[in-house]
Amino acid sequence: MAQVHLRNVVKKYGQLQVVHGINLEIEDNEFVVLVGPSGCGKSTTLRMIAGLEDISGGEVGIGDRVVNDLPPRSRNISMVFQNYALYPHMTVRENLGFSLKIAKRPEAEIEQAVDEAAGILSLTEYLDRKPGALSGGQRQRVAMGRAIVRHPDVFLFDEPLSNLDAKLRTQMRTEIKKLHQKVKSTIVYVTHDQVEAMTLADRIVIMRDGHIEQVGTPLEVFEKPANTFVATFIGSPPMNLLDGQVQSGKIALDGGPSVSIPEQSRGKVQDGQAVILGFRADNLMPVGHSMPMPGEHSELGMTVNLSEPLGTETLLFGTLAGKEVQAKMLHPRPVAPGERLEFQLDLTRCHLFDAKTQQSLG
Amino acid sequence: MNENLIHRLKGHVLKVLHLFALFIAMSIICIPGLWVVLNSFRPTVEIMAKPPVWIPNDLSLDHYRAMFGAAGEGGVPVLQYFTNSLIISLTSTIIAILVGMAGGYAFARFKFRGKAGIFIGIMITRAVPGVSLSLPLFIVMAKTGLIDTHLGLILVYIALNVPFTIWLIDGFFRQVPVDLAEAAEIDGCTRWQAFWKVEFPVARAGIASAGIFAFLTSWNEYALASQLTRSTFSKTMPVGLRDFTSEFTINWGGMCALAVLMIIPALILTFIVQKHLISGLTFGGVKG
Numbered sequence: 018m019a020q021v022h023l024r025n026v027v028k029k030y031g032q033l034q035v036v037h038g039i040n041l042e043i044e045d046n047e048f049v050v051l052v053g054p055s056g057c058g059k060s061t062t063l064r065m066i067a068g069l070e071d072i073s074g075g076e077v078g079i080g081d082r083v084v085n086d087l088p089p090r091s092r093n094i095s096m097v098f099q100n101y102a103l104y105p106h107m108t109v110r111e112n113l114g115f116s117l118k119i120a121k122r123p124e125a126e127i128e129q130a131v132d133e134a135a136g137i138l139s140l141t142e143y144l145d146r147k148p149g150a151l152s153g154g155q156r157q158r159v160a161m162g163r164a165i166v167r168h169p170d171v172f173l174f175d176e177p178l179s180n181l182d183a184k185l186r187t188q189m190r191t192e193i194k195k196l197h198q199k200v201k202s203t204i205v206y207v208t209h210d211q212v213e214a215m216t217l218a219d220r221i222v223i224m225r226d227g228h229i230e231q232v233g234t235p236l237e238v239f240e241k242p243a244n245t246f247v248a249t250f251i252g253s254p255p256m257n258l259l260d261g262q263v264q265s266g267k268i269a270l271d272g273g274p275s276v277s278i279p280e281q282s283r284g285k286v287q288d289g290q291a292v293i294l295g296f297r298a299d300n301l302m303p304v305g306h307s308m309p310m311p312g313e314h315s316e317l318g319m320t321v322n323l324s325e326p327l328g329t330e331t332l333l334f335g336t337l338a339g340k341e342v343q344a345k346m347l348h349p350r351p352v353a354p355g356e357r358l359e360f361q362l363d364l365t366r367c368h369l370f371d372a373k374t375q376q377s378l379g
Numbered sequence: 380m381n382e383n384l385i386h387r388l389k390g391h392v393l394k395v396l397h398l399f400a401l402f403i404a405m406s407i408i409c410i411p412g413l414w415v416v417l418n419s420f421r422p423t424v425e426i427m428a429k430p431p432v433w434i435p436n437d438l439s440l441d442h443y444r445a446m447f448g449a450a451g452e453g454g455v456p457v458l459q460y461f462t463n464s465l466i467i468s469l470t471s472t473i474i475a476i477l478v479g480m481a482g483g484y485a486f487a488r489f490k491f492r493g494k495a496g497i498f499i500g501i502m503i504t505r506a507v508p509g510v511s512l513s514l515p516l517f518i519v520m521a522k523t524g525l526i527d528t529h530l531g532l533i534l535v536y537i538a539l540n541v542p543f544t545i546w547l548i549d550g551f552f553r554q555v556p557v558d559l560a561e562a563a564e565i566d567g568c569t570r571w572q573a574f575w576k577v578e579f580p581v582a583r584a585g586i587a588s589a590g591i592f593a594f595l596t597s598w599n600e601y602a603l604a605s606q607l608t609r610s611t612f613s614k615t616m617p618v619g620l621r622d623f624t625s626e627f628t629i630n631w632g633g634m635c636a637l638a639v640l641m642i643i644p645a646l647i648l649t650f651i652v653q654k655h656l657i658s659g660l661t662f663g664g665v666k667g
């Protein structure tokens with residue numbers, strides 16, 4: 018059981034800096050997910066916590082120890098690798114028991130720990146096989162089993178599900194969540210899949226280009242994105258972003274209609290300021306096919322270019338202020354391409370960003 | 380005729396051709412060896428007969444008996460040669476493999492300045508034909524007093540084999556995912572344990588094959604050994620073959636008998652190790 022802290026952690030490969038002074042405090046038993054596009058430094062950060070990568074600057078601590086210069090074996094962590102990294106020359110049983118054997122624990126204890134882990138992950142019938150004779154999902158479970166047998170302070174996961182097919186991934190996602198509830202450990206989990214991040218995390222850390230863009234609970238980052246990057250990265254479909262300018266208390270969208278300034282952003286903008294208006298598809302709905310919008314809302318006309326029926330709702334694509342925009346239609350009826358509809362935009366759920374800094378104004 | 384039948388016939392014909400081609404190829408490879416074995420069992424007249432006698436009609440162990448017999452009656456110190464060969468080949472192979480493992484691992488895993496240059500440099504030493512080294516080696520060995528010693532030949536064979544073992548073992552370690560050693564380190568191993576408990580066993584098959592090649596090179600080497608050895612104390616079996624030539628005659632039968640004794644350990648070794656060769660690198664530890 019341990020907290021993890023990163024203070025001004027920097028990683029350089031020669032001249033190339035890939036992690037730029039990251040600060041993060043992870044609580045005991047917390048499930049933290051690092052998420053971000055490919056190449057943003059998630060794995061590098063995780064590997065620095067693991068001790069597999071030298072730390073070029075700053076401080077990494079586990080529990081109340083600074084571990085910067087400790088080798089992986091002294092950090093009491095375990096890690097699940099993206100490609101599992103099972104020992105091909107050992108049976109599943111030996112793979113699971115390897116860490117305990119290295120630690121010279123008594124045979125009986127190893128056996129018991131292996132059986133327990135195999136039970137949790139339903140691997141009992143595969144214990145005497147070698148990894149080469151297992152399916153991808155089974156290998157994945159062995160990799161997780163190898164991590165849990167030794168009851169580490171911290172679990173590190175590097176995209177453990179990315180090699181599985183969609184169905185198995187969803188299933189394993191649930192298992193990991195259950196596992197966390199069962200084994201009660203601090204978990205740092207890396208993924209580039211925002212759905213995985215949203216469903217698993219106690220807190221999400223969104224990274225880009227070696228910087229942390231935002232840290233928060235899944236709901237926080239969904240409802241209060243700190244900037245346009247987070248706004249488009251979290252949530253599906255991505256948030257619609259429209260360019261505009263503040264003009265006499267309203268936002269004049271470029272080449273389009275004007276809408277009122279969302280309440281939470283009033284007083285934070287000046288006349289003439291270039292801004293970006295962000296809203297999700299769920300907050301732009303055709304009149305008569307929308308959720309009740311008790312708060313302030315604007316009405317906009319938009320021509321639908323394309324519709325994607327999803328069953329209970331239909332996704333509508335149109336163009337607004339020169340940008341492609343997605344809207345949602347509840348209680349759907351067939352919509353022909355080219356049909357012009359009146360839409361309601363829920364202003365209470367809109368976000369305003371500064372066009373220059375891309376940061377949230379609200 | 381229907382299409383399936385045509386295809387099936389075609390398949391049969393191809394298979395027959397295939398087997399035939401294999402038979403020809405195997406004959407070309409095997410007949411010299413079999414001829415050596417055969418000749419070791421029959422009298423010189425029959426060996427020298429023209430046209431050749433294919434089906435032996437007078438098999439005996441005479442050549443073997445003579446070889447192990449007294450020096451005056453065609454005997455040669457076979458056991459001494461065999462021991463020399465074994466000591467020299469085994470020692471040089473073990474050392475070449477150890478050095479090859481260290482070097483191959485370093486080239487496969489570490490980044491260091493001048494890596495590519497050093498690697499090419501080592502490989503280039505292999506491009507020099509061994510025989511061309513015989514005079515310089517002779518002078519060096521003579522000056523250092525290593526002529527006609529086991530140590531002298533061992534050193535030469537290590538030098539010959541190391542570039543090759545480094546190159547081969549480097550290739551095998553490259554195929555072992557780095558993640559395995561990292562996983563082992565996280566599981567509590569030191570760097571050293573991670574190597575011996577995980578990386579080495581996974582690459583074992585490759586290392587064994589490098590070992591066979593190194594052993595066979597030393598076991599069969601003739602040109603340099605013939606320069607650097609003098610007496611029964613250090614002569615290896617290939618050099619010992621020359622004992623069967625005298626000023627005017629060559630004892631072909633005896634030579635073949637000794638050659639058979641040379642082939643046997645090599646065959647045995649290959650059989651022992653081939654199991655590992657066939658099993659190949661046991662993959663499946665990682666999703667590839």
Ligand SMILES: Nc1ncnc2c1ncn2[C@@H]1O[C@H](COP(=O)(O)OP(=O)(O)OP(=O)(O)O)[C@@H](O)[C@H]1O
Nearest residue numbers: 030033035053054055056057058059060061062209
């Ligand atoms: N050995 C290295 N030398 C130089 N640059 C490196 C090295 N390893 C990684 N990088 C760079 O560091 C950056 C971060 O890499 P990292 O593996 O942490 O990305 P990631 O966020 O895990 O991406 P992905 O989702 O694709 O796994 C990348 O731009 C990568 O090119």
Ligand SMILES: [Mg+2]
Nearest residue numbers: 059060061175
């Ligand atoms: Mg990664």
